Amino acid sequence: MSEVVSEINTLRSATRSSGQIALEIKDLKTYLYTRWGVVKAVDGVSLSLRDGECLGLVGESGCGKTMFGLSLMRLLPRPAGRIVGGEVLFNGEDIVKKSEAEMREIRGRQISMVLQDPMTALDPIFSVGRQLTETITISSDLKGPALLERAVELLRMVRIPAPAERLAAFPFQMSGGMRQRVVGAIALAQEPRILIADEPTTSLDVTTQANYLRLLKSLQERLNLTLIFITHDFGIVARVCHRVGVMYAGKLVELGDVEDIFDNPRHPYTKCLIDSVPKLDKRVTRLATITGQPPTLHDLPPGCSFRPRCTEAGTHCRPDQYPDPAMVGDRHYVRCWLYQ
Numbered sequence: 001m002s003e004v005v006s007e008i009n010t011l012r013s014a015t016r017s018s019g020q021i022a023l024e025i026k027d028l029k030t031y032l033y034t035r036w037g038v039v040k041a042v043d044g045v046s047l048s049l050r051d052g053e054c055l056g057l058v059g060e061s062g063c064g065k066t067m068f069g070l071s072l073m074r075l076l077p078r079p080a081g082r083i084v085g086g087e088v089l090f091n092g093e094d095i096v097k098k099s100e101a102e103m104r105e106i107r108g109r110q111i112s113m114v115l116q117d118p119m120t121a122l123d124p125i126f127s128v129g130r131q132l133t134e135t136i137t138i139s140s141d142l143k144g145p146a147l148l149e150r151a152v153e154l155l156r157m158v159r160i161p162a163p164a165e166r167l168a169a170f171p172f173q174m175s176g177g178m179r180q181r182v183v184g185a186i187a188l189a190q191e192p193r194i195l196i197a198d199e200p201t202t203s204l205d206v207t208t209q210a211n212y213l214r215l216l217k218s219l220q221e222r223l224n225l226t227l228i229f230i231t232h233d234f235g236i237v238a239r240v241c242h243r244v245g246v247m248y249a250g251k252l253v254e255l256g257d258v259e260d261i262f263d264n265p266r267h268p269y270t271k272c273l274i275d276s277v278p279k280l281d282k283r284v285t286r287l288a289t290i291t292g293q294p295p296t297l298h299d300l301p302p303g304c305s306f307r308p309r310c311t312e313a314g315t316h317c318r319p320d321q322y323p324d325p326a327m328v329g330d331r332h333y334v335r336c337w338l339y340q
């Protein structure tokens with residue numbers, strides 16, 4: 001186990017701050033109109049990503065990570081989900097304003113997503129070969145043996161054993177780890193520039209998880225992919241990402257380089273998340289937990305939504321307003337009244 005961990009540790013290369021801007025997100029707001037009210041799943045998120053950069057997006061269940069990823073793909077649940085504000089600039093153009101036909105040109109080819117649950121991402125009634133070849137033909141003219149060869153190459157790329165024989169297999173004939181890698185192969189079939197991987201390792205055992213992370217990381221570096229890695233696991237972020245964004249109740253409450261966030265977390269919520277990661281070098285009798293539940297994302301009061309659970313809350317926290325982003329380092333910002 002420790003060998004696997006140390007191997008992964010070496011995977012994380014230095015922060016890439018020199019690439020071109022791949023994606024610029026400005027004040028993105030995605031709301032879901034439900035019978036219980038308006039769920040502000042993504043509520044004013046801004047960030048930019050460079051080519052070849054890996055951003056980890058962390059936060060507890062229900063904080064809006066998946067809705068953020070689906071917003072970039074414009075694949076929100078219908079009819080509830082809608083982008084109600086902000087911009088997502090890709091190649092200088094705003095994705096939010098694109099028509100559905102224009103989005104079909106971008107999805108998969110330019111921006112691709114590995115969905116949270118591999119079983120919903122794969123169609124149970126078609127072989128993986130068919131699903132893979134169909135995706136490849138969306139953006140290429142490959143046919144016959146060349147098409148099959150490309151499908152085999154993609155399965156080999158995600159390290160599926162005996163890839164040629166596996167083309168005929170159906171999703172239910174594969175293990176969870178294999179299915180997850182097939183979903184990864186489909187997401188990469190059209191060689192996108194940006195890959196959003198939503199909890200791609202949740203259902204995997206530690207060794208398969210380590211292999212999968214290593215694989216994603218090497219593909220990312222080889223193809224110079226911009227990777228958004230969604231997870232609730234801070235430990236994984238530490239191993240594979242350059243930067244990390246912490247989401248709480250639809251808002252990005254802290255954003256910075258991984259080293260800065262780990263060495264010097266500023267938001268009380270980030271501190272709690274880091275404290276809850278088990279450490280190999282420390283013997284602890286109990287892991288830290290965050291008291292209370294994340295709020296439901298409708299009818300939130302105007303002030304900081306972490307306040308009811310925050311151990312550092314006090315009279316400095318204004319109840320009538322959400323704190324603005326405050327820079328606490330070169331590339332490190334935090335939204336907390338402690339830093340206003």
Ligand SMILES: Nc1ncnc2c1ncn2[C@@H]1O[C@H](COP(=O)(O)OP(=O)(O)OP(=O)(O)O)[C@@H](O)[C@H]1O
Pocket residue numbers: 032034039041059060061062063064065066067068077080116232296297
């Ligand atoms: N189809 C839907 N209809 C209505 N509300 C939804 C729908 N899907 C998600 N939500 C709500 O949107 C909010 C954000 O959900 P989201 O799936 O983005 O969370 P998440 O951070 O990805 O959580 P998890 O870690 O559990 O995957 C939650 O409050 C959730 O209840």
Ligand SMILES: [Mg+2]
Pocket residue numbers: 065066067116198
């Ligand atoms: Mg999710």
